[in-house]
Amino acid sequence: MNGQATDAGTGRDAILRAARRAFAFRPYAEVTLRGIAAEAGVSASLIVKHFGTKEALFNTIADFGPAAGLLFAAPLDTLGRHLVVTLVRARREQQGDPLLRVVFSLGNDDERTLLRERFAEQITGRLAALLTGRDRTLRAELIAGQLLGLGATLSLHKTGAGATATTERLADLYAPGLQRLITGT
Incomplete structure (x- = not known):
């Protein structure tokens, strides 16, 4: 989820989920508003109402x-505990x-490059600016990788132990490693 507030009952959440999947797995040129609408269970005109154009939706x-x-x-x-709790709650809620x-943006297309660049700027770069001490950029990259790893693990094992563990238990186990990277110790 991109963290934006969405309007319940309007189909916006479903549109965003369908668009994330579409843009992550297919080249931009192959993605259509009709295809996203079909996957989201809404009309293409509703996508236009919420986002305007395919380009605006991608942005x-x-x-x-x-x-x-x-x-x-x-x-x-x-921050380490907060990162885990926030990520897990976002996934579940x-x-x-x-x-x-x-x-999923590891291809060569310009759109996928934009996703990586925005991630580097808005996640890794912003985190590096918050950190203090040595190797801030390296530590920020490692923290981002740990968060991606947690998300990938929870996706991979949707019915595994992580699915039944409480958010607090996941944070108890995962956050200390993140916190060491945050503090640089």
């Missing part, structure tokens, strides 16, 4: 800023990972 999907705002809304001394779409 909404490629914006990690709202997710960064949620993820980084904690003091550094508790909004049925989508706020970051994982960047993993």
